[in-house]
Amino acid sequence: MDSAILHFISPPIPYFVDCGYAYYGVGDSHIERDCIRVFDLIVVRKGVLPIGENGQSWEIQEGEGFILLPNGHHYGSAPCTTDTEIIWIHFQTYGSWKLCLDMNECMGNQMELIEEHKRLAYLNHADVCSIFLPKHMKLSSKAMEVLETFFQQEQEPQSLRNWKRQASFQLFLQHLDRDLASPTNDTAIQLADRIELFIRQNYATEITNSVLQKKLNYHPNYLAKAMLKVYGMTPMTYLQYYRLEQSKRLLLQTPWSIARIAEEVGFHHVSHYSSFFSKKEGLSPSGFRRKFAKQR
Incomplete structure (x- = not known):
């Protein structure tokens, strides 16, 4: 699937904030919001979700994911035509990130982004690396399995649940990063x-x-x-x-x-x-x- 790519520099690794389910009946639309200040990862478990951001529109199919930007204008680009169920995960980073058209643009801007990252994240000498996440993605079965663990931990005590969700989120990001790579x-x-x-x-x-x-x-x-x-x-x-x-x-x-x-x-x-x-x-x-x- 051709998609723009979100290029993050870590550490710090993008961190989990919150998650949940949402349901849309026929005729319902995604809520309209401006600059929510967190990345919003939406995964469609059932149905199709029409979504818009900054004047562009997509239809997120079952088994696909999409990342809305923290500084964007988000809205339903059309009403749902079928019952739709999504998982949403909010995450954020203190480091540098950039939305790129493709991997060539990511590589061309990598050193500039690293230098910006060191200023933003106050890292003068830490080893840093890149994380690449597709904006629009088809999720592998392994990534979906990890995603479901977020909600299997609901009965855990809050402190333990938050630790486990952060660990699960990092594993999920690792799958997205590696799945993006061609052979x-x-x-x-x-x-x-x-x-x-x-x-x-x-x-x-x-x-x-x-x-x-x-x-x-x-x-x-x-x-x-x-x-x-x-x-x-x-x-x-x-x-x-x-x-x-x-x-x-x-x-x-x-x-x-x-x-x-x-x-x-x-x-x-x-x-x-x-x-x-x-x-x-x-x-x-x-x-x-x-x-x-x-x-x-």
Whole structure:
């Protein structure tokens, strides 16, 4: 199913707020609302729901889901022509998100969205990743099974129920994210994940395209293509990015010298590290430390 894609950066992972059922008889329409400030995931269990948002209209069929935006104008685009039953789930995020036309647009804007995310979510050095959710989706049987667990927990005590629903919601998002990938994308995702894991575990050592080729048994061009598709950057660019993020962690959490931090994260020359850091962050490593580290 062709659909726009909601691109989220995490952590924090989009979090569950509330859920429930709604029923529409023949002639009933979805309620009209403006800027409800939460994402509204609607899943049709029975019937067909005509829905509109910001001047566009869709018909959500049985077994399909649709995500309404927190800042949109929502309404029934037409009365229901058959008895219809839906599940609704409200969720939200403190991080960055963007509605994109397709995966190419998601990848093209990924680094810009990550940088915005760090400002919004107050994350200066955390490892972040992308979550992709289709706006309009056909739900797999596994995703539907997870969805039903939200209501099987109704008899649990409130505190325990909320914990379980949050866990179920994250599992549900994982299914949506993975179901979005085509077989070609899934292969790229698996390979990109292997590259990312190797870099994360070995970033302080000497890593080159030749090293990656030897360890992963793929030509560097193929490795770069997979990383560009999934992370929006080549393995070598990701390596520099990851080293930079780890150096921020050390700047904030240790009293080590700039030279030692540069060496610890894999930069051979402190001058190269300082220049690279300043270019990417707009201030020097020592300036970053003065701005963000607490007084010791």
